[in-house]
Structure formats: C-alpha cells, structure tokens
Amino acid sequence: MFRYILMLIGLLVFMTGCSLKKADIDFDPAFDIGKLETFNVNYKSSDALASLNQERISEAIKNEIVSKGYINRLNDGADFSIKFETSAKIEFYPNTSLGFGIGTFSRRMAVSMGNSYDVTQERESLNINMIDTKTNKIFWSSLLIYDTYETKSPKERIEYFNKIVSRMLEEFPSRLVQSKK
Numbered sequence: 001m002f003r004y005i006l007m008l009i010g011l012l013v014f015m016t017g018c019s020l021k022k023a024d025i026d027f028d029p030a031f032d033i034g035k036l037e038t039f040n041v042n043y044k045s046s047d048a049l050a051s052l053n054q055e056r057i058s059e060a061i062k063n064e065i066v067s068k069g070y071i072n073r074l075n076d077g078a079d080f081s082i083k084f085e086t087s088a089k090i091e092f093y094p095n096t097s098l099g100f101g102i103g104t105f106s107r108r109m110a111v112s113m114g115n116s117y118d119v120t121q122e123r124e125s126l127n128i129n130m131i132d133t134k135t136n137k138i139f140w141s142s143l144l145i146y147d148t149y150e151t152k153s154p155k156e157r158i159e160y161f162n163k164i165v166s167r168m169l170e171e172f173p174s175r176l177v178q179s180k181k
Helices: 002-017 048-067 154-169 175-179
Strands: 024-027 038-042 080-093 100-105 108-113 119-132 137-147
Touching: 038 048, 048 080, 048 154, 119 154, 137 154
Parallel strands: 038 080
Antiparallel strands: 024 137, 080 119, 100 108, 119 137
C-alpha cells in the first residue's frame, strides 16, 4: 500500500512539473478597458523560421481576443494595439561532481578522478503588451517563459502556441462581460 501511495505522489510531481507556468500579468488599474472595441496585432519578423512562429502566435492572439468579444481591425484606427515579442534564453546549470578513488593491485597504486558536463536548458519567453493607440501607453502586459518548441511538428506548434496564448490572456477582461454591466 505504501508503495502505491509513493508511486502516486511521484506521478503527481511529474505531471505538475510538465505543465505550463502561470503567466506574469501586470495592468494599469486606472485604465478603463470598457471603452475598447477594436484591436490590431503588430509584430516585426527578423528571419523566416521566426516569422512562421510569430504568425502562429499572432493568429493565436487574434483568435483569443476575438473570442472575448473584441473586433479585429486590420488597418489603423483600432482602439488598442497588441504588440508581442519573443526571446530565447539558454540557461546553464552547473553539474559539478568529483570522484576520487584509490586502489591497489599487487605493488602498484592507481588514482581516479571523474568529471561531468554542465546541463543546458533552452527557454523561450513571450511578452504580450496591450497599448492604447490614443496615448501610446501600455495598459496591460503578460509575460510567460516556456520550454522550446523545436521538436514539435507544425500542427503541434500551433496547438502549443494556442495553449500558451490562452494561458497568458485568460485574465484579460472579456468585452461581452463588460457590456452587460
């Protein structure tokens, strides 16, 4: 029985370690979001691979904001603009170990020492900023650091970015709820 409980605890720890983290959200409490109706999404692309992923992120943002009742306006004149940027970060975790052994064989002596390599982990971050087009000031911001997506297929990347953007914008106010107040 104890073994099953231990296995269950280990499984829960493993599952929570694989989930997305909570997004870091900041906003201006004095800003009246209720007056907003239309939006547009802006981003700059630097290379071909990044532009594919940025297009996926842009589509995920558009779909999420439209589902909250806002209207996507392709040209100028939107009430607020959404800008996002991605950045990659490689983290090094030192994995230092030292082994030392002495052994004798007949009349000879041997000494051994071990060495290990650093562990690297690639992380990406996505920062989404909502900007009031009249004042050009940020009124809502969300930041999420996530694992890289390099081993995912194009379809898996779309699903992954949809999940990330949904997590980041889950606390952004819905226009449908505001209009009922």
